[in-house]
Amino acid sequence: MLLSATSRSPIRAGLALLAGVLAAALLLLAAPMAYARGDGLVRQDVTFRGGGGLVLHGTVLSRDGASGPEPGIVLVGGSGSGPREEYRQEAEAFARAGITTLVYDKRTVGYSLLHRDFGLLADDALAGVRLLRSRTGVNPRQVGLWGFSEGGWVAPLAASRSTDVAFVVTIGGSGYDPLRTETWNLATHLRHQGVGGPFRRTVAGPAAQFLGSTGLFPAAGYDPLPVLEQLHRTPVLALWGDHDTQVPPQESARIFREALARAGNQHAVIGFVAGGAHNGHRTSDGFDRIGGPRFHGKELGELTPRYAQTMTSWVRAVAAGHPPASSAAPAPGQALATTPVPGHVWYAWLAPALLLLGFAAYPVSALLRRGPVLRPVRWLAGLGLLAVVTTVACSIAVFVAGNGATAPVVWGRPALWLVAQGLAVAVVVSAGVSAVALRRRRLTSSWAAWLRLAPVGLAAVGFVPWAVWWGIAA
The missing domain is CATH 3.40.50.1820 (Alpha/Beta hydrolase fold, catalytic domain)
Known part of the structure; x- marks a missing residue:
């Protein structure tokens, strides 16, 4: 049944009024x-x-x-x-x-x-x-x-x-x-936790330089x-x-x-x-x-x-x-002074990268060439990889997780840092054992052997000054 014009007008007016009320209610609900x-x-x-x-x-x-x-x-x-x-x-x-x-x-x-x-x-x-x-x-x-x-x-x-x-x-x-500020913050909290100066210097020095140079620390400079x-x-x-x-x-x-x-x-x-x-x-x-x-x-x-x-x-x-x-106002005392962190220094990230490549080259070449593998050199390569990774990870973890990443502290050092130091000693010892074994077995008479051994040998030599710089030799 069709409605006349006069009958539709009141209905339209009522609907319009209802729509207005609903709109007002929604506005009130949406308003802060x-x-x-x-x-x-x-x-x-x-x-x-x-x-x-x-x-x-x-x-x-x-x-x-x-x-x-x-x-x-x-x-x-x-x-x-x-x-x-x-x-x-x-x-x-x-x-x-x-x-x-x-x-x-x-x-x-x-x-x-x-x-x-x-x-x-x-x-x-x-x-x-x-x-x-x-x-x-x-x-x-x-x-x-x-x-x-x-x-x-x-x-x-x-x-x-x-x-x-x-x-x-x-x-x-x-x-x-931010980077210099954070290194001071961490050094202060590590000192309060009983962590000694050598590890704190690593955090404020090479570890901070590594983060700043790789861009892993946001807005560092x-x-x-x-x-x-x-x-x-x-x-x-x-x-x-x-x-x-x-x-x-x-x-x-x-x-x-x-x-x-x-x-x-x-x-x-x-x-x-x-x-x-x-x-x-x-x-x-x-x-x-x-x-x-x-x-x-x-x-x-x-x-x-x-x-x-x-x-x-x-x-x-x-x-x-x-x-x-x-x-x-007069400033209060400050127990520790801040340590400047150099800008982008290429050696901060290149040195550990080259060490990892050098130590990894020997087992990789053994897999590819399927040649004889000297056990002491294999140990040297494996221990070298572990030492570099553990050293970098232990110090960088402090920036990620705070001073809690150093627990437990043993003899003024994080327990994981003691592991890194033990690995560093093992790398040096295995390098000496490898040198003696190579001399006895005369495996360096061919160019192929030299090419396989050169990367791990150079990595072992470079590891010593790097370990001193990162503090694991202290």
């Missing part, structure tokens, strides 16, 4: 929801597009019932996966002080163990700044950045790229490149100095825990102070958090954390009141138009 936990703070989950258009997820925290435009701050986390929950204490401290705060989950696209792009991370941070600048209740001229650890490289880089960044706060930022020297107008508050064991606090503070002074920055404050660890939280010696929430099964440590008060009062002063004049 603001919520509070009864602690005087309002939290709103947000999404925004970072570098390369990647969608990032975060939370904006502000005071409940805040009136008037407030300053804003974007928290830039340290290395690793960096979920926003790791920085909840800082976010809440800023928000309670009347500073609207954005904390967001770190990207997992374009960021991995073997790949770091500080420029991309800086783009993410600037996207967060734009988000806060666009929010009602935030003073768009007073939005800054807070960077922790790796964020101590990223936040200044972002600020150097945009005049939208009103100020920069760093905690535990390093004045050195990133230099923060040129970026710091561009911050001539941006107020900077640079802090370190006085028990920082992950970046060298004394040396980093000096580098920050001198670089910002060369830039002509008249509002650079250098300070230290009493009783603070790398993240500025409570610690007894820098290697533990006291109190606070747990993150990935480990305590983060409580946010010390002095640390929070120093940051928030400084930001409020900058936002009020009275940025504190440049100053530098």
Whole structure:
């Protein structure tokens, strides 16, 4: 049955009204929801597009019932996966002080163990700044950045790229490149674990050079100095825990102070958090954390009141138009000095590669030619391969898995390192036995025999200085 025009009009109107209600309901469900936990703070989950258009997820925290435009701050986390929950204490401290705060989950696209792009991370941070600048209740001229650890490289880089960044706060930022910083971090923790100087020198020397030369250590040579020297107008508050064991606090503070002074920055404050660890939280010696929430099964440590008060009062002063004049607090002692890591050095990767080829040549040639195999030389080749692989793997594992890769420690050395040293002795002994056996059996009278034995012989000779350099002969 056909409906008349007059009967269809009310139906169409009703359907249109229903569609409008459903659309409004969907918009409400899709919109970020603001919520509070009864602690005087309002939290709103947000999404925004970072570098390369990647969608990032975060939370904006502000005071409940805040009136008037407030300053804003974007928290830039340290290395690793960096979920926003790791920085909840800082976010809440800023928000309670009347500073609207954005904390967001770190990207997992374009960021991995073997790949770091500080420029991309800086783009993410600037996207967060734009988000806060666009929010009602935030003073768009007073939005800054807070960077922790790796964020101590990223936040200044972002600020150097945009005049939208009103100020920069760093905690535990390093004045050195990532590879030099990491070698100091590992040496400090290995020393605390009871590992002696020889193995620590290997980690900071040939092992670090191997990683830097092969490109296996991401952003190894990133230099923060040129970026710091561009911050001539941006107020900077640079802090370190006085028990920082992950970046060298004394040396980093000096580098920050001198670089910002060369830039002509008249509002650079250098300070230290009493009783603070790398993240500025409570610690007894820098290697533990006291109190606070747990993150990935480990305590983060409580946010010390002095640390929070120093940051928030400084930001409020900058936002009020009275940025504190440049100053530098006395630096705490630093047990170990950093070790410079040379740039790309060809011998760092070529030497072990040639040794592996030399030792492998003898068994491979035996398989291909099916000629006689001298047992001592076969042992020399096999032990040489094991010694080189074990030496490199043991020292590189510390960079991958941290100082825990050295357990157990025996006589001040990782147990696996003792194995490498034993193998080195075995290589030298088997080389001598092989030389004696060759002389007795007179197998070097033909050119074919020389061609087969030359690679392993050269590898055995080259192994000795290489073993001294890598420390397994010590």
